[in-house]
Amino acid sequence: MHVGFLTFAKIAKILVVSQKVSFIVELYTAWYIDHLRCYELCRNDTLDISIVDPQNLNDYTPLSLYTIQGKHYVSAKAFLLNMLFRGILAPEDIRRLQIESLPETLDAFINILKRELNLDAMLIVQYEDPTFGNELCNLTRLTDLPEERATLRIFQKHLPVPSNEPVPLNEDQLSDSTLDTASLPSTSSGESTPRRVQVLPDPFVIPKFPTDVELRLKRGNDSYFRDGSLLEVPRSMSSDILEGLAEALFAIKTHPTHGECAIVAKALVDKFPCLKEAGSTCGWYAWK
Template identity: 40%
Template sequence: MARVCTEALPDTVDELKLMLMTRLNLEGEGEMIIQFQDEEFRGECCNLNNMQDLHGEKIKLKVIMKAPPSIPQSDDKPDTASLDTSCWSSGETSGRSKPWPNPFPIPTFSYDIELKLSQGNEHYQKDGSLLPLSSHTDIKIDLLDKVGRAMYEYNAYPTQKQIEEVAKALIEKHPCLKEPGSKEGFYCWKFSLSLMLGNLRQKYRQITRKMKKERRCKTNFLPDFPQGRTSNGLEEDRESLLDEVKKKKPDYYPINSLMGQTFVLRRKEIVGNEPLVTEIQSRWPALFLERQIGAEFTRLVSADLLKSFLSGLDRYLPRLINLYEAQKQRKTNLGHDAKLQNLLPTDLRCLCLRGLPVILADDSSAFFRTCSDVTDKDSYSETSVGILCLGQENTQLNPSRVGIILEGSVVMDELLNLPQAFCVLFGLIYALHLDYPKCMKNTFNFIQQVMLKLGKSELVPKIQTLKNQLEA
């Protein structure tokens, strides 16, 4: 029997396994199977496959370690772990990339800090005086951050004994950091390092979530730097790209080449830093050219954006029109401002894109915005993601000029029709790593999963129902 304390459970079963392996000292002993008492089966032990199956503050788990196939099978080693979700800070797991060193090597700090530590150690040797960290909080934060990162490289979940060893090694190397009134001299350092590791796990968890293969099936979601290239070299390419775009008559051949070369740098900025759209527009203006949006989409998902979008839409045109006609017979609105009989133009693609939100129970009123002049910002300033129809109200189904709204600003306003704008906006959402607008979530997921056949095959009920109707 063993008890493990935790304030919050890890997000995945794999993270839970790693945490238990570390806390129970089970590394290297084979495959782990975790079982829990399932109330639906009268408390019988069932294998844990989903963290949502765990409930309550105190959870009893059964841990079974299976020997690897290459080792002669002996009896499984069952153990029971009791999880108390009240005293441990959860975070991201990184696994152990190298064995824990003994003694632990305290890293070298920045020049300024090393200088202050050296002076502090000299004073300590002379008269036993300590470095007053209460007046140097910035030094303490830097020390904890550097040491915490060094520990994380070996183990994201070190034991209390290992943390104590690091705290002890820190004051042995820099005795001026000893704590006044503490017998060991490192009592508070130990707890400070534990908190720092918790913060690092949380930080790396967020980064790792972004680095995981994206749910929209981005095959090149966050690539590594090309061999022999660095961020500094790619930054020089970005500046050359910026100079080319600013020319009165830019040459699109070098723009295409430089956009491809700087793809890695751009993705690390957009995904890692999550800058505002205006910042991206300032640093990467070429990314808002229609041709480059399509090229970026191809880099991300290895598919032709315009061809995939239009062919996917045209594939379902006849059946969608039939569904809209059925809606017309039931006198159901196709939008908030007009009925179906008023929205039957020759452009069937526009009709289908207008009708999809209605069929899928989305609210398109906050997505499709209309104004006569792009300078009329009051018409769209509160729209996070949307399409701006420029012109008179009676032409909003297929206006002669269409714009794209992102974060309350118009980023493009010279698109010729609604299908083109919808396609370009879909590509921008991928390129800029944006969420689908909540009011049109079903519509965009339908375009992604059904029309373009990207991402997971499981569909929510509304989308699955529409797909069944279209393919019946």
């Protein structure tokens, strides 16, 4: 058996300081060549190298401050240049997409999706959240995305094409609280223009879902009112519910705010308390 002091290094942290990449290295010594897991921590050190291609580091996230040899440093986490996405537009249309660097805003990210996927409609984007067992959640912040790769569910909402014919509205939409008076047809000109609902009703009227979903929700509510148990919602059912809510919401508001999305989520859980989010203070945040 060979006895020796083999030196191994583990990169503990990667820093970006003054246009240099610095590695905080943990140096280990192996006592036996066949026992590579028998390490002894002997010291920490730094190794500076110049950035060969600055584009390989496109972002960093400050985490904490610490001191090395009297100098203060900010711990940073370097992101990979490329991020891989699996975009689901329909069960028969699933695409692979690689984005070189994430933009700073959600709107810019959606514009990239439109360009790369050749889409011209308004998009609602959901992602599989590993925190909830890869259940779908609406994407409201880019920082919520998993690192390196993510699966997206993309819904396209096509805006109605303006015409000279009035758009028929149901009785609920004809209430004063849900009409934008600036879009009402002018009686003096004699010309009809489409009426567009602009104010979201509160409480929001939850639409009808597919029959099987409605049946499961009814049974879930029965169990909830009987013993307080919550309904386990599979991914397919969650998608049907979120898609139905999105269609109903976009029929009223083309650009809903986060607060209006919260109104819709609250109305859903108020009608179907079996859908409450366990451990949540409000119970409906996951449906927002």
